[in-house]
Amino acid sequence: MNMSELLKNVCEKYKRSVRENPDTVGQIETTFRLLSYVIAGRLRNAQVLSELMYTSSNLLVFLNDAILKQTAKIIPKVSVSQERLGQLLTVLEYVEVFVEIAASKLWGEVGKWIVIATIQICKATLRFYLLTTYQHGIQPMPPIAPLDRQLVSKKNKEAQQLTEQEDSEQGEAGYRNGFSGPMTFTLKRSGKVMRKISAAPPLGMRTWAIPIQTDTRSGRRKDLAPTPLSRQRMWAETIHIVKPIVHLMSMYGFGLSSWKPWLISCGMDISSLTMMGDPADLNPNERGELRRRTFMLLYYMLRSPFYDRYSQAKIIFLLKILADNIPGTSLLIRPLLAYLPTWQKVYFYVWSA
Template sequence: MVLTVIQYTEVLIEMGVQKKWGQQYKWRVITALEAIKAAGRLSLLRLTSQRMIMHPIHTERDVDPSTLADLAEAEQAVKESHWTGTRTGSTRLQLSAVLTPDVVRKPRDLVGKLSGLGAIGEYMFILRPLIYVLAMRKYGQKSWYPWFLSLAIELASRTSIKQCLSSRPSGGGRGGSGTVLEKDELKRRLWLLLYYVLRSPFYDRFTKERLHNFCESVSKKPLISLVGGIVRDYQPLWESVYFYTAGS
């Protein structure tokens, strides 16, 4: 619950603290929030017997409630999940339409336990944001050291976890590379690597100028200019608000 609240309010908290007390207090609050999140995730890792931490932490609906109002589609889905014999006219439920490995698997088996390098990799992923913030406070936001350190931890974590998952026996929906939930989480973490192009000093050295040139080149083109306008609107946030590109 605490982790969810922080994740939904951290940007607002950072902007409020920066406006009221300035940069110095802002980084203290950021460090405190990252420490709280790391402590919470470490607790979850222990409580779940070293299983990969999923995102979001709170449960989500598998079905959009708005789709339940469409009775026609629901009726069609029921028909497709049944088989009717041509000779006898009897109806049978198709098990393939309702039974999947994730349906019959116990909840605790939807995410497997991590061991060895996999567990170390998950610890690294959890602690990475806090280490990154502490490194930035020590070496400065313009230093390459925190950027490379964070990226190295991220890549090492991903490699360790993937190696652990691939060493599991295949079958039961795992395919030797993790369950469906684990694969989805790894994909999400892969997308998080894109944030590195929006973090200083890489952003200041390479990305910022290219984004500016892109916005200028599309400023007078229909439709595409809307994209350039959105990029321009978000640029100040990428440059000044840590949690917009934190990926934590």
């Protein structure tokens, strides 16, 4: 057995284990994420390891979701090229923090900022291409959200129950070896639902009941089509896309400690949200993304130089009060206090949103 066959067998076994044990897989993913939090605040010089574990947990969820989607026959309602661009963007979102920290360790500050600029340019280019070429509309972050596994599992069980009920009522021979298309049709004038002759079960098992049409797509997630954007909203989304590039350029031009990059970025975020206007005509996913962007304005309190001059002392003071006066919270807050200075200096943690 050569190496390619060995890898193929390993991949097939892994896919089978994910399909057969989704709950166990979910527990492993959660364990990876929790360990990344524990390591971050308790081990010295463990920042790279902590970020590696956190990134691995996200990529593991992404991979397992893809396997479960394939099992549940969840087919994206977009072209293959658009889906691949979304996958690439999602992977970039998941690995960017780890890549930044690793670049800082390997190549210093200069290498770190080169990597940051390269990733932001790639992300902005891909997002702009999706916006202009595929009319992707308001783009979420990450572009491909984690799969709602409980909903998929529930719908798969419902589909299985319907199939079993159908088999028991219609007979296995009638549908497994014979008709596999739609079992009914609707009369145009009366609207009455009738069974097709070709869909009739064996003579001894016929009933007058209308057969239940099994929906083979019942495990699919309801993917809402993007809302066509007006000219103003196109400009608003464009401002949101190019904001990271403008912010990096302003940091390079005015310096890391200047207020100008902070003010420019904040102004662009507020302008983008204002230009979007009333979100009532947007679909639920897009309204949720705009709510997320609005909430992320609070991050400006954690971004330098505002954090360094105003909010740092207040946040640390509040966390210490909680850790000293609420039993049990110190187990979480103490590591957070130890990791907060490092977290605040990582560009992709603070500015990526």
